[in-house]
Amino acid sequence: MTERLVVVGGDAAGMSAAAQARRRREPDELEIVAFERGAHTSYAACGIPYFVGDLVPTAERLVARSPEEHRRRGIDVRTRHEVTAVDVDRRVVTVLDLDAGTEHDQPYDRLVIATGARPRRPPIPGIDAAGVFGVRDLATGIAVRAAVDAADDRRAVVVGAGYIGLEMAEALVRRGFEVTVVEAAVSPMGTLDPDMGEIVAGAMRDLGIRLHLGEAVERIDVDGHGAVSAVVTAGGPIPAGLVVLGLGVRPDGSLAAGAGLDVGDSGGIVVDDHQRTSAEGVYAAGDCVEVFHRISRRPVAVALGTHANKQGRVVGINATGGDAAFPGVLGTAVSQICDLEVARTGLGEREAAEVGFDAEAVSITSSTRAGYYPGAAEIRVKLVVERSTGRLLGGQIVGREGAAKRIDVVAAALWNEMTVDEVMSMDLSYAPPFSPVWDPVQVAARAAVSRLGRE
Amino acid sequence: MTERLVVVGGDAAGMSAAAQARRRREPDELEIVAFERGAHTSYAACGIPYFVGDLVPTAERLVARSPEEHRRRGIDVRTRHEVTAVDVDRRVVTVLDLDAGTEHDQPYDRLVIATGARPRRPPIPGIDAAGVFGVRDLATGIAVRAAVDAADDRRAVVVGAGYIGLEMAEALVRRGFEVTVVEAAVSPMGTLDPDMGEIVAGAMRDLGIRLHLGEAVERIDVDGHGAVSAVVTAGGPIPAGLVVLGLGVRPDGSLAAGAGLDVGDSGGIVVDDHQRTSAEGVYAAGDCVEVFHRISRRPVAVALGTHANKQGRVVGINATGGDAAFPGVLGTAVSQICDLEVARTGLGEREAAEVGFDAEAVSITSSTRAGYYPGAAEIRVKLVVERSTGRLLGGQIVGREGAAKRIDVVAAALWNEMTVDEVMSMDLSYAPPFSPVWDPVQVAARAAVSRLGRE
Numbered sequence: 001m002t003e004r005l006v007v008v009g010g011d012a013a014g015m016s017a018a019a020q021a022r023r024r025r026e027p028d029e030l031e032i033v034a035f036e037r038g039a040h041t042s043y044a045a046c047g048i049p050y051f052v053g054d055l056v057p058t059a060e061r062l063v064a065r066s067p068e069e070h071r072r073r074g075i076d077v078r079t080r081h082e083v084t085a086v087d088v089d090r091r092v093v094t095v096l097d098l099d100a101g102t103e104h105d106q107p108y109d110r111l112v113i114a115t116g117a118r119p120r121r122p123p124i125p126g127i128d129a130a131g132v133f134g135v136r137d138l139a140t141g142i143a144v145r146a147a148v149d150a151a152d153d154r155r156a157v158v159v160g161a162g163y164i165g166l167e168m169a170e171a172l173v174r175r176g177f178e179v180t181v182v183e184a185a186v187s188p189m190g191t192l193d194p195d196m197g198e199i200v201a202g203a204m205r206d207l208g209i210r211l212h213l214g215e216a217v218e219r220i221d222v223d224g225h226g227a228v229s230a231v232v233t234a235g236g237p238i239p240a241g242l243v244v245l246g247l248g249v250r251p252d253g254s255l256a257a258g259a260g261l262d263v264g265d266s267g268g269i270v271v272d273d274h275q276r277t278s279a280e281g282v283y284a285a286g287d288c289v290e291v292f293h294r295i296s297r298r299p300v301a302v303a304l305g306t307h308a309n310k311q312g313r314v315v316g317i318n319a320t321g322g323d324a325a326f327p328g329v330l331g332t333a334v335s336q337i338c339d340l341e342v343a344r345t346g347l348g349e350r351e352a353a354e355v356g357f358d359a360e361a362v363s364i365t366s367s368t369r370a371g372y373y374p375g376a377a378e379i380r381v382k383l384v385v386e387r388s389t390g391r392l393l394g395g396q397i398v399g400r401e402g403a404a405k406r407i408d409v410v411a412a413a414l415w416n417e418m419t420v421d422e423v424m425s426m427d428l429s430y431a432p433p434f435s436p437v438w439d440p441v442q443v444a445a446r447a448a449v450s451r452l453g454r455e
Numbered sequence: 456m457t458e459r460l461v462v463v464g465g466d467a468a469g470m471s472a473a474a475q476a477r478r479r480r481e482p483d484e485l486e487i488v489a490f491e492r493g494a495h496t497s498y499a500a501c502g503i504p505y506f507v508g509d510l511v512p513t514a515e516r517l518v519a520r521s522p523e524e525h526r527r528r529g530i531d532v533r534t535r536h537e538v539t540a541v542d543v544d545r546r547v548v549t550v551l552d553l554d555a556g557t558e559h560d561q562p563y564d565r566l567v568i569a570t571g572a573r574p575r576r577p578p579i580p581g582i583d584a585a586g587v588f589g590v591r592d593l594a595t596g597i598a599v600r601a602a603v604d605a606a607d608d609r610r611a612v613v614v615g616a617g618y619i620g621l622e623m624a625e626a627l628v629r630r631g632f633e634v635t636v637v638e639a640a641v642s643p644m645g646t647l648d649p650d651m652g653e654i655v656a657g658a659m660r661d662l663g664i665r666l667h668l669g670e671a672v673e674r675i676d677v678d679g680h681g682a683v684s685a686v687v688t689a690g691g692p693i694p695a696g697l698v699v700l701g702l703g704v705r706p707d708g709s710l711a712a713g714a715g716l717d718v719g720d721s722g723g724i725v726v727d728d729h730q731r732t733s734a735e736g737v738y739a740a741g742d743c744v745e746v747f748h749r750i751s752r753r754p755v756a757v758a759l760g761t762h763a764n765k766q767g768r769v770v771g772i773n774a775t776g777g778d779a780a781f782p783g784v785l786g787t788a789v790s791q792i793c794d795l796e797v798a799r800t801g802l803g804e805r806e807a808a809e810v811g812f813d814a815e816a817v818s819i820t821s822s823t824r825a826g827y828y829p830g831a832a833e834i835r836v837k838l839v840v841e842r843s844t845g846r847l848l849g850g851q852i853v854g855r856e857g858a859a860k861r862i863d864v865v866a867a868a869l870w871n872e873m874t875v876d877e878v879m880s881m882d883l884s885y886a887p888p889f890s891p892v893w894d895p896v897q898v899a900a901r902a903a904v905s906r907l908g909r910e
Contacts, residue, residue, distance in 0.1 A: 047828070373505060408883045
């Protein structure tokens with residue numbers, strides 16, 4: 001008898017799950033139906049700032065696999081269909097056809113919830129004005145791009161100086177806007193420690209971006225046509241015809257919560273390491289779930305395509321009788337702000353203290369290449385280390401070309417619970433175009449070994 | 456009472472040992488004397504091809520610390536002094552002053568042998584002709600550069616297509632030479648598997664380098680003035696006014712062997728993980744020693760500045776009463792041939808078989824950035840995996856900008872004896888300018904998981 005796998009959400013997580021399940025089961029064994037509220041599937045949400053900035057010319061370039069391509073591969077994708085309720089006892093979802101306005105029930109044997117995340121929209125007066133954008137999905141990305149293309153008023157405000165905020169700020173500068181970034185915290189990039197965030201702030205100012213740090217948005221002023229005219233902070237109004245919200249996202253666990261599934265404090269659906277929710281036969285993956293942080297050992301919500309894809313794969317295997325696990329995250333992230341590369345993994349100084357580690361932080365400045373090799377650029381590496389054991393807890397890197405991807409060595413070290421002594425000794429690659437004889441990560445590890453009196 | 460540490464060899468290993476010891480002991484506790492046969496200390500031998508190619512304008516740029524700078528830091532460096540014998544029972548070395556032609560005895564309490572490596576010079580007829588260069592040290596690097604600057608005949612042959620051979624070939628192309636590389640093996644870069652070496656061969660040909668693969672050098676023809684005129688293989692004579700030997704190096708264990716210390720089959724001095732030789736109070740470090748390969752678990756000789764520096768640090772600590780270990784190597788290496796980046800770590804397919812592993816190799820082609828992001832370039836990743844356990848045994852990467860340093864993640868995985876399943880799951884950094892959502896290394900790991908039927 002043919003079973004049915006129903007997928008809620010056509011994003012990377014949902015469609016990775018569907019595709020992996022399809023590879024493992026023939027259509028006569030398993031029917032796969034995927035409902036997507038929007039018109040697009042399997043697109044790279046992380047690429048939206050580059051589309052807005054015209055580094056990527058068309059939205060289609062961001063689509064890894066269209067609904068038609070999925071259908072050709074035996075996945076029954078239904079776009080413009082929103083799942084409004086799940087009955088986990090009857091194993092049925094309620095589906096609203098957004099174009100027809102009709103609703104129907106869809107039974108399932110196994111269910112995958114991939115409802116993603118929503119941009120944070122704090123209840124600021126005026127936040128729903130025309131010209132204020134939160135970037136949720138490809139459709140809103142296309143809307144921002146259209147607004148940017150059409151704008152007469154080339155003044156923009158980005159609210160929030162996290163990854164997305166800064167990437168959008170750079171995109172707007174690239175498109176000829178005069179850009180102000182407003183951030184309530186005193187340094188940009190809240191996932192970095194302030195000392196590293198300072199370097200990012202400098203690079204943004206060099207790019208001509210005005211930074212209003214330590215200023216919360218009090219209201220958004222609206223003109224007579226209902227369109228945004230200014231963002232107002234304690235420092236006064238900042239005139240703008242376009243506002244982008246870069247305040248981060250929150251997992252969209254509402255459908256799951258409505259179905260009685262466990263949802264955590266982050267708003268993310270609670271899953272085990274097999275991506276199973278609290279209801280039998282129901283899996284969840286992607287930006288809508290909470291995951292295990294391997295260093296803090298706490299549940300966290302991390303909206304990132306790389307996790308979504310990996311979790312989707314795990315679900316596709318487990319929902320078809322296999323056995324795969326998603327072993328958690330480290331909070332690894334990387335971003336490029338013009339020619340400045342910024343990366344982090346594990347715990348920052350403050351996070352380490354919050355979790356209860358007695359930690360020491362060590363920062364060094366080194367070079368991306370041998371000092372004598374053309375193009376050698378400065379790189380700053382910060383490591384957070386447990387004092388008593390020398391165990392690495394986190395790392396942050398800021399620098400020019402060739403700096404950021406080194407965070408992966410720190411991530412691999414964290415993954416394996418290495419001490420700084422071990423990191424210092426590792427056999428990393430060396431040649432003058434790529435590194436000084438001591439790789440910058442190892443220069444930092446060596447400084448930590450010395451600081452902690454471990455030699 | 457003041458003790459005396461004597462260092463034989465002023466290269467990176469010897470001077471790292473001296474500098475580390477100096478940091479730990481005051482001059483009134485420990486006298487440090489370093490003898491160097493040449494005129495230079497602490498120079499980056501790996502940088503010589505870039506000096507020859509004029510990417511680095513002067514030889515001085517390659518010197519990290521001159522004899523004068525070491526002396527200012529309390530290390531009694533004596534250049535142009537060659538240690539010709541060691542008496543480990545009496546704890547005395549015999550020193551020849553190369554300029555004065557006089558010899559004297561120098562007692563020591565602790566001794567560090569850092570005699571480096573010698574370029575291989577097979578007994579080919581004509582190999583000692585003028586214009587035939589092996590690159591041993593900065594002095595020979597300066598000699599090659601002078602010959603290149605002065606050469607009327609702009610035809611050069613590089614014998615051997617290993618890292619140094621290819622870097623020298625590129626340098627000579629950059630200097631306007633017509634370059635032929637002769638290699639006895641059928642593919643360049645013997646440290647890569649042939650399928651990956653093929654890609655390097657293609658890039659070299661694109662650069663205008665003529666490649667004679669599978670051809671051993673039979674003799675070197677010499678003109679009436681004793682200068683090289685051609686390199687002769689079974690394919691006939693290749694006219695050249697300049698020949699560079701890139702046949703690799705062999706540890707220079709001759710001084711140690713003469714003193715009765717244990718020397719291995721590689722020619723390298725046998726040391727334990729504290730860099731102690733078989734004689735009490737005698738340490739060795741750098742290109743002159745054999746080290747432990749963490750995957751093959753065999754002793755190997757690897758001439759590389761990064762190991763020399765790390766080992767020097769270990770010696771400096773242990774020779775001053777501390778306790779530090781050098782935990783071995785993975786055989787990690789990286790090189791740039793024009794805009795092609797080449798990297799490897801661990802065991803290749805053939806090496807894995809030689810060591811007795813039942814291994815499977817998996818290769819994939821991916822992209823250095825998200826496919827839609829400008830500048831995305833092809834990257835080829837090969838992983839060698841133990842069939843029964845899924846344990847990673849080695850990796851090779853060939854690609855354009857941003858490709859090679861990813862080998863460090865493979866190295867970190869090898870260091871921690873990770874399986875491909877674990878590598879696939881790691882939280883590596885992702886953003887469109889740096890990586891597809893699945894990092895190429897993880898694409899390869901995933902392919903291996905699938906190939907081995909582990910999902």
